[in-house]
Amino acid sequence: MSRLTEAEAVETAASRKYKYGFTTKMEYEEFPRGLNEDIIREISRRKNEPEWMLEFRIKAFHHWLTMEEPDWPNVNYQKPNYDDIIYYSSPKEKPKKESLDEVDPEILATYEKLGIPLHEQKMLQNVAVDAVFDSVSVATTFKKKLAEAGVIFCSISEAIQEHPELVKKYIGSVIPTNDNFFAALNSAVFSDGSFCFVPKGVKCPMELSTYFRINNPDSGQFERTLIIAEEGAEVSYLEGCTAPMFDTNQLHAAVVELVALEDADIKYSTVQNWYPGDENGVGGIFNFVTKRGICKGDRAKISWTQVETGSAVTWKYPSVILKGDNSVGEFYSVALTNDYQQADTGTKMIHLGKNTRSTIISKGISAGKSQNSYRGLVKIGKKADGSRNYSVCDSMLIGSECGAHTFPFIESSNNTSSIEHEATTSKIGEDQIFYLQQRGLDEEQAISLIINGFCKEVFKELPLEFAVEATKLLSIKLEGSVG
Amino acid sequence: MKEAVQFKQSTYLKDLHENAVKAETGVDAVEQARATAVTNVDAWSFPTPRFEDWRQTSLKPLYQQSFVQAAIKSDVSSSDFDHIRLKEASDATIVMVNGKFSPALSTVGNLPDGCYAGSAIDAPASVQTALAKQFSKVARYSQDAFTAFNTAILPDVAVVYVAKEVKIDTPIHIINITDARAENVYSAARVFIYGERHSDATIVEDFIGLGENPYFNTAVSETVLEDEAHITHVKVQRESRKAIHISRVASLLGRGSNYNSYTISIGAQLFRNEPLSLVDAENAHATLDGLVLVDGNQVSDTHSALDHMKANCTSHQLHKVIANGEGQSIFNGKIFVRKDSQLIDAFQENRNLLLSENANVFTKPQLEIFADDVKCSHGATIGQLSEEELFYLQTRGVSRADAVQMLTYGYALEVIENIPVPTLREQLSYAVAEFTGAKIEAQDIV
Numbered sequence: 001m002s003r004l005t006e007a008e009a010v011e012t013a014a015s016r017k018y019k020y021g022f023t024t025k026m027e028y029e030e031f032p033r034g035l036n037e038d039i040i041r042e043i044s045r046r047k048n049e050p051e052w053m054l055e056f057r058i059k060a061f062h063h064w065l066t067m068e069e070p071d072w073p074n075v076n077y078q079k080p081n082y083d084d085i086i087y088y089s090s091p092k093e094k095p096k097k098e099s100l101d102e103v104d105p106e107i108l109a110t111y112e113k114l115g116i117p118l119h120e121q122k123m124l125q126n127v128a129v130d131a132v133f134d135s136v137s138v139a140t141t142f143k144k145k146l147a148e149a150g151v152i153f154c155s156i157s158e159a160i161q162e163h164p165e166l167v168k169k170y171i172g173s174v175i176p177t178n179d180n181f182f183a184a185l186n187s188a189v190f191s192d193g194s195f196c197f198v199p200k201g202v203k204c205p206m207e208l209s210t211y212f213r214i215n216n217p218d219s220g221q222f223e224r225t226l227i228i229a230e231e232g233a234e235v236s237y238l239e240g241c242t243a244p245m246f247d248t249n250q251l252h253a254a255v256v257e258l259v260a261l262e263d264a265d266i267k268y269s270t271v272q273n274w275y276p277g278d279e280n281g282v283g284g285i286f287n288f289v290t291k292r293g294i295c296k297g298d299r300a301k302i303s304w305t306q307v308e309t310g311s312a313v314t315w316k317y318p319s320v321i322l323k324g325d326n327s328v329g330e331f332y333s334v335a336l337t338n339d340y341q342q343a344d345t346g347t348k349m350i351h352l353g354k355n356t357r358s359t360i361i362s363k364g365i366s367a368g369k370s371q372n373s374y375r376g377l378v379k380i381g382k383k384a385d386g387s388r389n390y391s392v393c394d395s396m397l398i399g400s401e402c403g404a405h406t407f408p409f410i411e412s413s414n415n416t417s418s419i420e421h422e423a424t425t426s427k428i429g430e431d432q433i434f435y436l437q438q439r440g441l442d443e444e445q446a447i448s449l450i451i452n453g454f455c456k457e458v459f460k461e462l463p464l465e466f467a468v469e470a471t472k473l474l475s476i477k478l479e480g481s482v483g
Numbered sequence: 484m485k486e487a488v489q490f491k492q493s494t495y496l497k498d499l500h501e502n503a504v505k506a507e508t509g510v511d512a513v514e515q516a517r518a519t520a521v522t523n524v525d526a527w528s529f530p531t532p533r534f535e536d537w538r539q540t541s542l543k544p545l546y547q548q549s550f551v552q553a554a555i556k557s558d559v560s561s562s563d564f565d566h567i568r569l570k571e572a573s574d575a576t577i578v579m580v581n582g583k584f585s586p587a588l589s590t591v592g593n594l595p596d597g598c599y600a601g602s603a604i605d606a607p608a609s610v611q612t613a614l615a616k617q618f619s620k621v622a623r624y625s626q627d628a629f630t631a632f633n634t635a636i637l638p639d640v641a642v643v644y645v646a647k648e649v650k651i652d653t654p655i656h657i658i659n660i661t662d663a664r665a666e667n668v669y670s671a672a673r674v675f676i677y678g679e680r681h682s683d684a685t686i687v688e689d690f691i692g693l694g695e696n697p698y699f700n701t702a703v704s705e706t707v708l709e710d711e712a713h714i715t716h717v718k719v720q721r722e723s724r725k726a727i728h729i730s731r732v733a734s735l736l737g738r739g740s741n742y743n744s745y746t747i748s749i750g751a752q753l754f755r756n757e758p759l760s761l762v763d764a765e766n767a768h769a770t771l772d773g774l775v776l777v778d779g780n781q782v783s784d785t786h787s788a789l790d791h792m793k794a795n796c797t798s799h800q801l802h803k804v805i806a807n808g809e810g811q812s813i814f815n816g817k818i819f820v821r822k823d824s825q826l827i828d829a830f831q832e833n834r835n836l837l838l839s840e841n842a843n844v845f846t847k848p849q850l851e852i853f854a855d856d857v858k859c860s861h862g863a864t865i866g867q868l869s870e871e872e873l874f875y876l877q878t879r880g881v882s883r884a885d886a887v888q889m890l891t892y893g894y895a896l897e898v899i900e901n902i903p904v905p906t907l908r909e910q911l912s913y914a915v916a917e918f919t920g921a922k923i924e925a926q927d928i929v
Contacts, residue, residue, distance in 0.1 A: 395852070
């Protein structure tokens with residue numbers, strides 16, 4: 001019951017209007033709008049990148065020019081005008097800082113409003129926070145502690161300068177530059193993001209997290225995250241997003257690549273709560289993300305957990321390539337859509353190695369006039385003997401104007417492997433609500449409790465503080481949409 | 484003899500059609516549909532793997548071969564299809580040779596008053612009215628070149644018409660024969676089934692081929708159920724191993740009607756079937772079951788769609804697959820629940836048994852739901868026989884090979900056992916036994 005009381009408190013405190021709608025006034029050194037080779041050269045020059053990085057970008061850009069924006073997802077939106085986007089922006093003042101005192105107080109105040117005071121987290125949560133403000137890292141904490149353990153955790157721009165051999169080896173190795181339209185775009189113009197390298201045999205001493213935030217109207221944000229866990233290494237990475245309220249749609253096309261070598265274990269959790277547009281579907285973020293991990297070595301494990309509650313349009317399929325024998329892939333997802341939100345999300349599990357296992361638990365909740373789709377692929381290759389997959393995707397509909405869809409693609413070419421998939425769609429049982437009301441809960445509390453129960457399998461995979469946040473988020477999001 | 488030409492893929496059907504002898508049935512409804520279809524064949528392009536619904540299935544076996552139009556006259560004799568005759572339907576067997584009704588081979592006895600089974604060309608006025616109302620309107624496939632092609636070239640239509648409040652006790656057997664003994668041919672089989680209010684009938688649609696040559700068969704069947712009608716439709720595809728069979732099985736359900744459809748796929752090199760059930764009235768029930776057996780280099784593809792357009796309906800779909808050899812099975816089962824179609828109970832199950840190293844199964848169950856007060860679920864599995872079950876049988880003295888056959892046979896029977904025609908169940912049981920290698924005796928037949 002503790003979760004519920006917490007949710008209760010939040011519900012009464014917060015109106016369901018997006019509470020993070022504000023902008024921080026800052027000076028930007030802006031780029032001209034649009035994209036061409038000169039822009040890319042300029043991005044690369046400003047970031048002082050080596051020649052191979054520029055080549056990578058230019059190659060991606062040329063691929064991108066030949067590609068078309070995908071229209072197969074089950075979403076409708078006004079396609080962004082790619083000539084009207086500013087592809088690079090960064091706060092003007094950005095010297096590297098050792099302590100928080102050196103950080104621009106205005107930025108700190110923004111985080112304060114978001115409820116993520118850095119110093120408090122530093123003290124209480126023991127979490128190193130690599131905060132991406134617009135596109136450039138402004139504060140990195142706990143760096144020293146991580147360095148002692150041998151873990152490299154920094155912004156990707158920094159990694160390109162200081163660990164070029166690692167970046168060069170792994171960037172684009174999981175998601176090639178020509179993988180898809182948005183990944184190609186990201187590869188060409190990515191401004192910053194996080195880089196994490198956990199060396200052989202090291203268990204990362206703390207959970208890593210990054211808070212992303214879009215702050216400049218009309219500026220697309222293109223993060224690039226690269227996480228590498230060497231043999232036997234372990235790391236848990238958390239990512240959370242909120243964005244201010246704007247009327248023009250903003251594009252977000254991130255790329256996340258995970259590489260797990262032999263016996264490595266990577267856990268990647270996301271809570272996504274970007275601006276979804278107003279009640280009439282005006283504005284909101286386009287979240288077109290490519291996330292993929294590869295279990296390169298034997299017995300490697302990659303686990304994706306996501307709670308998707310924001311964005312006007314979500315297009316996201318965190319995937320795992322199970323290449324090593326006995327490797328494990330997991331995907332736990334809660335996707336909630338309300339008002340005019342649209343989500344087309346799911347996963348891909350590609351079994352290539354022997355005795356590989358994957359689990360997919362996906363929970364979709366649609367309310368208002370939203371559309372929520374699960375799209376997944378489970379593929380068992382010819383050589384993946386003894387592999388197993390278990391998938392469950394459940395959808396819940398709240399109200400008669402929303403839609404829930406499932407598009408699972410299941411393929412097997414191996415006769416010693418097995419795949420199980422099940423999906424259900426239903427509404428909240430009236431008898432369940434009645435029972436809870438009879439025990440003294442009001443209708444919204446009852447629904448909140450049922451929804452939390454529905455999502456429990458996923459929430460239990462989240463680190464504790466995120467689980468609390470996720471529970472709150474769902475209650476706030478659904479407030480007023482039932483009854 | 485007409486010369487077979489090699490055509491380009493994109494205009495394959497169009498070219499085939501242009502080289503076809505213009506068919507003419509004299510039935511207004513059919514000819515009107517044909518007029519539209521002819522323009523559609525020209526306009527709609529041949530599907531390529533870029534079409535989402537054709538991504539998994541290659542039509543190479545079709546467009547890399549050339550076919551000539553099957554002759555209307557053919558010397559098919561009764562002995563060519565005696566082995567598939569149904570004892571129960573001895574009084575109601577319609578034989579279509581290369582798409583054309585054959586009065587000599589068909590045996591249609593006295594049907595109850597107002598009922599009709601035979602060619603659309605000789606059909607009485609009541610049947611003509613039904614054709615005018617619904618012919619080619621049930622098979623609502625947009626942009627589908629194959630249905631258009633079938634409509635454009637069909638030489639005849641087999642019609643079963645069941646009058647109001649009549650129950651036809653014996654099944655009606657429609658045998659579609661393609662005669663490929665002399666050359667590579669293509670033909671179009673077309674069936675139209677109409678059940679008036681409170682009628683009840685069982686129709687078995689059978690497909691076989693003669694000869695060793697490859698042939699291309701497009702088959703379209705349409706079933707209309709008026710209010711409270713009960714129709715059971717069984718499609719048995721036992722074409723020759725060189726056949727390419729592309730078919731549509733469409734149905735339109737009235738209020739309170741009950742439609743049970745079973746599709747059994749045994750033959751053909753490439754089989755593509757698209758069942759489409761439009762549940763456009765309340766309280767109706769649809770069953771869309773299927774059994775697919777593939778081995779050798781067979782490809783069997785089922786793309787079904789069950790469209791719940793009105794509230795308070797139920798549907799059930801069980802699609803079972805056994806893949807052996809280098810066989811390949813594709814399944815895409817769509818269930819739509821439209822806005823305001825509340826209180827729908829839809830269930831779909833797809834089970835695939837992969838028996839050999841080189842067989843391949845692709846499945847995509849798909850739910851699209853726009854109403855909130857519904858109960859919809861689907862399940863899909865790809866796997867093998869249970870080791871425990873095999874072990875149990877072995878402990879009882881059954882050899883492993885026999886146990887595999889026994890269990891595979893049992894697995895397949897789940898679909899067959901619901902078919903309400905004993906002789907057909909028997910024939911199919913033997914076909915499954917032959918496929919699985921199981922030795923069965925009379926008491927094993929369901």
